[in-house]
Amino acid sequence: MQIAAKYQETSGTAIEKLAYTAMDAANSEHQEYLVVCGGQELLKHNRAVSFLNSRKDMAPKLHALEVNELSERLLGYFDAA
Numbered sequence: 104m105q106i107a108a109k110y111q112e113t114s115g116t117a118i119e120k121l122a123y124t125a126m127d128a129a130n131s132e133h134q135e136y137l138v139v140c141g142g143q144e145l146l147k148h149n150r151a152v153s154f155l156n157s158r159k160d161m162a163p164k165l166h167a168l169e170v171n172e173l174s175e176r177l178l179g180y181f182d183a184a
Contacts, residue, residue, distance in 0.1 A: 104180060105133040109151060110142040117144050121154055128162035137176065138167040 107124060111117045121138075128136035138155055145151035146169060155167035168176060 104135045104137065105131050106137045106139060108139045108141070109145060110140075111144040112142045114144055117151065118154055121151055122158075125155060125158040125162050125165060128158075128165035131162075131164055134164060135166065135180070136162065136164045137173075138165065139170055139173050140167055141170045 105128075107127070109121065109124065111120075124138055128138070138151075140146060140151040140155075152167045152169060155165060159165055166176075
């Protein structure tokens, strides 16, 4: 599992930067690529999570989530192992 954290409070080029994250996930050697999103700008209208999760055709290993969802996701991962 590979975990990347993305955080942005102010408006700007957030979505454009996230596109590179999807490409990184597509090229990851790991079986799962989690992107933890935080900050007012990325979480506004669930922007970042929705954008990244809509790129699963390009990067099937990719799963974006908010910070408050991470512990539950990790517990499920380790319980399955």
